[in-house]
Amino acid sequence: MKLQDRVVVVTGAASGIGRALAIRFAREGARRVICADLNADGAREVAAEIGGVAIETNVAREADVQRLIERTESEHGP
Numbered sequence: 001m002k003l004q005d006r007v008v009v010v011t012g013a014a015s016g017i018g019r020a021l022a023i024r025f026a027r028e029g030a031r032r033v034i035c036a037d038l039n040a041d042g043a044r045e046v047a048a049e050i051g052g053v054a055i056e057t058n059v060a061r062e063a064d065v066q067r068l069i070e071r072t073e074s075e076h077g078p
Contacts, residue, residue: 004029007076009068011059014042026050032076036068 008025012018013035023046026033033052036059037043043054055071058064 005031007032007034007072009034009036009072011036011057013037013046013054014039019046022046022052023050026052034068034072034076 003025008022008030010018010022010025010033013022013033014037018035018037019042022033022035033047033050035043035047035050035052035054036057037054038056038058040054040056043056046052047054053075055068056064057068
């Protein structure tokens with residue numbers, strides 16, 4: 001994968017496939033993995049494990065998704 005030095009956002013990162021992807025992306029060299037999930041505690045656990053960032057996000061709510069995008073861009077660039 002060509003993830004070296006990239007910022008990656010993974011929704012559903014607290015468990016299952018999302019968790020596995022977040023871990024894999026970190027191992028593949030992503031500069032930062034944003035772990036977005038409605039389960040804030042689970043997202044924080046995964047983020048701590050991989051040196052990522054957790055952002056509580058309900059992808060069914062447009063305002064949450066917009067906040068996720070804005071925070072990611074402000075902290076890590078567009």
